[in-house]
Amino acid sequence: MSIEENEKEIIDEFNIFGDDWESRYEYIIDLGKSLPLLSDAEKHDNLLIKGCQSKMWLKTYFDGTLMSIRADSDAIITKGMAALVIRVLNNHRPEEIVNAPLNFIDAIGLKEHLSPTRANGLTSLIKQIKLDALAYLSKGSSETK
């Protein structure tokens, strides 16, 4: 599925919740709780994204064609949001990832997670994923970051 199709699927899922923010957050929290995104052994300090109130680790891999993304956070909501972003972007070509507008975050009513405050981890995560994608794009060969 394309990035847009992935986004559409998530928007459709969230439409069920309507105006009920509690259900939306419960969904995100469940995502945050259920996914073992990175093992403790993998959570090296060099994978930490700086400047977030919660800790956020990011590990990306490029096989020469597609980029895969893994991330984790010590805050459940941040982790749940990261899981959604990964679901949308994972296993796509770097140029698709660089150019993805990620409108779904606004569309599912979670835009507040993108506000430019220092508390925010999601903005930094997306920025770093795109920076990694740009680096892979310019090199073209397989690599892990």
Added chain:
Amino acid sequence: MAIFNPIDIRKDFPTLEQKVNKHNLIYFDNGATAHKPKVVINSIQEYYTNKNSNIHRGVHTLSRQITEAYEQARVTVQHFVNAAFSHEIVFTKGTTDSINLVAYSFGKRFVKAGDEVMISAMEHHSNILPWMQLCEDRGASLKVVPINKAGEIKVEDFTKLITDRTKLVAITHVSNTLGTINPIKEIIHNAHLRNVPVLIDGAQAVPHLKVDVQDLDADFYCFSAHKMFGPTGVGVLYAKEKWLNEMPPYQSGGGIIQTVSFEGVTYAPAPLKFEAGTPHIAGGIGLATAINYINQIGFEQIEKYENELLNYAQSQLHQMEEVEIIGQSEHKAAVVSFIVKGLHPYDVGMILDKYGVAVRTGHHCTQPLMDYYKIPGTIRASLAFYNTFEEIDTFVTALKKAIKMLS
């Protein structure tokens, strides 16, 4: 003095009357900044609408009037902290600016290689970084006085660490993270026995308790207007006259001189020597208005009511098994920091916001303190006299919902 009634007082604060995420706003982030009463907002508007002019410059009527008003604001601040002279009050941009001024000017004149500056383990980054910078620049060293688990400083620990090379002690009056009211009078007294001057970071104290710089015998006392119901961008450095006379200017520019030629400069006496450039005139006027507002209520009533609020909030939180209060000193201002076991403060803060409750989460610019407690951060409810017992009940209910959602 009118009888204290928070319901009436709330009517003075327009920002409190709003909904956030469809809930009545519960503002428990007063430690970050406090809301402004209408009288303060009006005084700022009145300045720009009818009084705008520069101070200390023109002979014309408007300039003369606003210079008088600005200097009257200085006298209002002087009386607020009971300084001996109005020229001991320097207007700055805020607490951070005040501390930087002392670190630069006092440091330049008095701190040399091998000297020491002493702070405590509970300082805000604003009362750490300027001293780290100074010590690095001068080849001096920074000494840190430890705290105990309750979040308290022992006077004797401070006294023990003072040496003949100690040039300054810098310590907070009230901890922004823990709420602890430090025994600064004793610390100052003991430091003075060794001829060491003391700077007090009063940012979190002035909204909550009566400060008397002469009784404390503080050498420097710093605070911000915006945390005490005044405007942002203006603050105060109180300093004893003898220090101001000996310290060189912090920044150079208009307004700080008596004569200038290309051969040399004669500086104006304090406080003008430290107030280069056009100041935040509206800010000074707004600050004085905020002080008059606080004085109308009176610290006796403020301290009594806030203590009741604090005790109620702490007793409610104590009843929750999963909550641990960080900072359990018996002497606290109306600040409650806590963690919820197993949950990240950020998650809890996010959900509280959805219920209209504004708290601060994170390290509160006190990372060394968080390292001491081995926690990533806390959730901090910092209260003001316009908060109510009902708000604490609603906050506790929202907190319970948040914990249920996140657990």
